[in-house]
Amino acid sequence: MLLTPNRELDLSSLVVTTTPIQVPANRVAVYALANVPMHRQLEIVDAWYWLWNGIRDRNLLDKQFAGNTCYSGAPIDNLTIPGRKTASDVSFFGADDVVVGLGAGVTGSFKAALVPLESAFEKLREIALERYFKLN
Numbered sequence: 371m372l373l374t375p376n377r378e379l380d381l382s383s384l385v386v387t388t389t390p391i392q393v394p395a396n397r398v399a400v401y402a403l404a405n406v407p408m409h410r411q412l413e414i415v416d417a418w419y420w421l422w423n424g425i426r427d428r429n430l431l432d433k434q435f436a437g438n439t440c441y442s443g444a445p446i447d448n449l450t451i452p453g454r455k456t457a458s459d460v461s462f463f464g465a466d467d468v469v470v471g472l473g474a475g476v477t478g479s480f481k482a483a484l485v486p487l488e489s490a491f492e493k494l495r496e497i498a499l500e501r502y503f504k505l506n
Contacts, residue, residue: 390460393439395475398490400498405465406446411503415495417449417468422491424454425470426484437478443469 393399402414421442425431430440435458444453445466455463463469470491 392460393471393473395473397473399471400494401469403465403467406468414468418470418495421470431477435477437474439474440477441469441471443467
């Protein structure tokens, strides 16, 4: 989804794809890659939250990823700190990974403005649960 300059999500910009594409500059993204079973939807959504918290808690947007694309992910079967990976290219991640991504424009403009980014990931999680995952 697109983050506007006034730090809001443009809901009309939501794109869903089955291919892990690079997150565009002014967007945030969540991924459940090819081998992540969709019946684990609650774990996937919780993993996105955990991965975002890891980016925030490690101050990655204030340091090495300020102004650079940032991805954080982990295998669905190893959602642990040692299993977590961080990179600037989505191709670094494997088919078993759950990933969050922030474009270079987002990391450069927002830096430590964590509340709008937290809101963006919260909204993406909500949309995934409402529109794409079927909870029983």
